[in-house]
Amino acid sequence: MQIQDLPYPDPGVPDAHSGPRFLWWLGRNQLGGQLKALAWGLLHFLAVSALPFCVGLAVQSVVDRSGTRLALTGALMAGCGACIALGELMLHRTAVTNWITAAARVQQLLARRTALLGSALTRRVAAGEVVAVSTGDVEKIGWFVEAVSRFSAAAVTVVVVCAALAVYQPALGVIVAVGVPVLAVAVLPLLPRATRRADFQREKAGRATELASDTVAGLRVLRGIGGEELFLDRYRRASQEVRRAAVRSARMWSLISAIQVLLPGLLMIAVVWRGVQLARDGRIEVGELVTVYSAVMLLTYPLRHFEEIAMAYSFSRPSARRAARVLSLERTVDSAGSLAAEVPGGDLYDPVTGLLAPAGRLTAVVCGDPDAAGLLAERLGGHASGPGEEAPGESGPKSTSVVLGGVPLDELPLECARTAVLVQDKDPVLLSGSLRELLDVPASGLVSAEAALSAAQCGDVLDALTQGSLDTEDPMDARVTERGRSLSGGQRQRLALARSLITDPEVLVLDEPTSAVDSHTEARIADGVRSLRAGRTTVVFTSSPLLLDHADRVVLVSEGEVVTVGTHRELVHGEPRYRDVVTRETGEEAAGEARGRAVPGGVASDDEAVLDGVLEEIEETA
Template sequence: MQIQDLPYPDPGAPDTRSGPRFLWWLGRNQLAGQLKSLAWGLLHFLSVCGLPFCVGLAVQAVVERSGARLALTGGLLLLCGAGIALGDVMLHRTAVTNWITAAARVQQLLARRTAHLGSALTRRVAAGEVVAVSTGDVEKIGWFVEAVSRVSAAAVTIVVVCVGLVVYQPALGVIVAVGVPVLALAVLPLLPRATRRADVQREKAGRATELASDTVAGLRVLRGIGGEELFLDRYRRASQEVRTAAVRSARMWSLIAAIQVLLPGLLMIAVVWRGVQLAHEGRITVGELVAVYSSIMLLTYPLQHFQEIAMAYSFSRPSARRAARVLSLERATDSDGSRAACQPAGDLYDPRTRLLAPTGRLTAVVCGDPDMAGLLAERLGGHPAEKSTPVLLGGVPLDELPLDSARTAVLVQDKEPVLLSGSLRDLFDVPASGKVSAEEALAAAQCADVLDALVQGSPHAGDPLDARITERGRSLSGGQRQRLALARSLITDPEVLVLDEPTSAVDSHTEARIAEGIRKVRAGRTTVVFTSSPLLLDRADRVVLVHEGEVAAVGLHHDLMHSEPRYRAVVTRETDDEATALNGVLAELEEIEESA
């Protein structure tokens, strides 16, 4: 896989049982790229480590006054130089390719999982953690995957050089062959502590990222209630904790780096001391001594890669663990579906709560617990937070349908829908039946003032649909964003439309007109609205009260206001004392009517 071939046609099915298993899976899926990097790495490192032998031969040729051998050595030096240049360029090229393609594979997997889970993702994983995984963690994972082949090339080079030194000059080669493994393994006792410190740093950085993401997302609200400075202070403290943890981690890695400089120096001193003795005794030549000394000096270059792989693994392991956690999330229902693709129609029924939404009618649902309303809306959409009895549409369980069919049949608009940046035309470029035009949807959602605001912000837009929307619609008010999202949902014209508090941020006059617009556009279609607004409830064909997870009452808004105290308490937001007093008044009125 080359960079120009991205994205992958199929990124594959990852092994998400643990972080190390996920890293191993990534490496196996890039075996061809790893082998290319290993080959070029061997060429580069062996050429670098071949220079000392050439230098030793040249020195010995000068000592022996052999011009032919000196010329031969010069040719070998040119060959090594060419190998170094070519190997370095191609090693960098293949390493970067491995890095980018590994990161791209992880990002594709995350995007696929996000589309698979939909709105359930951020209810099961913090939004900040998803951001951290898709940005910084992806980079760390790619770093480790590409570093494996370079470290493998460095390890093979070290083995080849040690064996060559033993054959070339056994008296000194044995010292090098014993000392180099000690150098490579000397930092192992420090790695667990360095890894723990790196984990702490990554954990604190992840929390800081989550806090920053949540703060930015709620900045408008925070400013409205005067809580901006409070959250900024929290982020400053979290940022300082990250800085402190990073300094502690850097100290440990600097100690490891210092050891890897100190120990090779001690090995060179030992080799030179012993080599001088052997040369004085006439057991080795000056050229052999120079070759062995130079080999040890250049061995520090491939040895540095062992420190890099240790750092890469320490930083990528928690990143891979977080990525594996996100990628292991599954829908509570069968995503593939056991039925063939179809478009079911009929009543929407939830066996768990006994909620029934008759086909072609507007059903309003009142929940005393707002969180319960959100969970129930998810269930009706076919993607509950946990496994449970499936919701039925026309008698067909939604979890037996393929994911695409289920989402086409039932559309759920969250309480806080997201608007992506782009033009208004892009916002409305969604799968739709074609029966509801953009103009009809905008009119039903009362978006005239929204269009005016967008056109003013995009003076060069000839068509209002070409007006630009900023990221998340931040230039618009909460009510304007809510109405645009409602218009987008109306355009799709699904078989069943579930709306969770679609008018919570608009005034009562606009809300009344929106209620009429929804009835008109959704005529003959099944619509479920979770709300406690009397204006919406009064225009519903059927009102359902859900209390403590079950349907407690069904009727019309006017009738339930008089006959159901629990319904009245939720809609009017009356206190217990007020409810008791009102019940007393109603009881007295009934007695008066009976006596009359």
């Protein structure tokens, strides 16, 4: 795989059982690139290691006063220099290619997993950790793959040079052959501690990244409540913890580096001391002594890659573990599907809660717990487990899928299930780009952008985008900033609603789509959505009386199951639990209502007056 061939047609199925196994799987998929790097690395390192022999031959030629041998040695050194240059160039090129292609493979795997899990991903893994894995961790994993390219060639070169020295000059070669392995393993006792410190540093950095991500995401809210300084202090403390952890980790690695310099120096002293004795006794030639000395000196070059591979593995192992954790997450339903890729039609039914959304009707769901409502909304789209279900891979009851038109969603291919049911959560994300690009989403083609924007009451949003754009008069070409930060919360909600309406799915699930919109606009949105979605199945999670009054049927869900079903007006008068959620009625008010009703001929309670006023407001606004 070359860089120009990226992205991969298929990045493969990773072994995500553990970090080391994921690195091993990644290495096996990079085998071709690793063999190329090994070949070029051997050319480079062996050419570097051949220089001492050339120097020894040159010195001995001068001692013997042989010009022919000196000329041949010079030509040999020139050839070694050419091999060194070519080998280094191609080794760097191949190793960096391995780095980039490995990082690209990991990024493709992460992107595919993110698309598979959807919004359920951030419920199972912190958003900051996902950001850390897809940025810094990918780089460290790629670094390890690149380091393996160099280390493999360096290790073979060390073995070859030690064997050559033992044959060339046994008296000194034995010292080198024994000393070099000691140098290679001398730092092994320090690696566990260095690895733990690196893991601790990476953990602190991940927490700081998560805190920064959450702070930026909630910056508008923080400014509204004056909490910038509070969160700034929190991030400052987290940043200082990262700095202290990095300093402790750097101290350990500097100690390892110092040992890697000290021990080769001691080996060189021992070789020179022994070589001088042998030369004085006449047992070796001066050229042989220079050759062995130069070889030992140059061996420090490939030995540095032993330290590099240890450092790269120490830093990449926790990164690989985090990547494997994300890649091991599975959708709670079968992503492959066992039925034909046809979008079914019919009623939407959740067997866990008993929620039924009839086909072609607007169903409103009232749930007192917003978190439970969000989970149920995701479950209706096949993105999350229902109440009481176990996560994938754990023991417990098997997941019971939501059924659409008699077909379980987990028996549909993922693309077909996503086409059939679209879920818009309570905090939709707007990507940066023009409004035309924002609304350019997979759709049935039956709903135009103008109709969707009109139903979502986006007229003032278009005006705001046009005024904020100096280079265009067409609001469709106006740019939307990242996550729509230049817009208010209500404007972002309405643009997201328009985007969902354009797709025109068989089933549209909306989780609090108007929570940041004023009541008059909310009433118009309710009427627009009802008209535009006529004949389509729509489920709205809300507690707003304005939306509930436009629904064909209202379902009250409490403690994970359906309690009652009816219209808004029926339930608000006849179901106390429903009235508690919709009108925010307190216990004292409920008791007052009971006392008022207990008085014969008494006037209506305050709560009844409030309810009548709410109904009148709904009628007037509509």
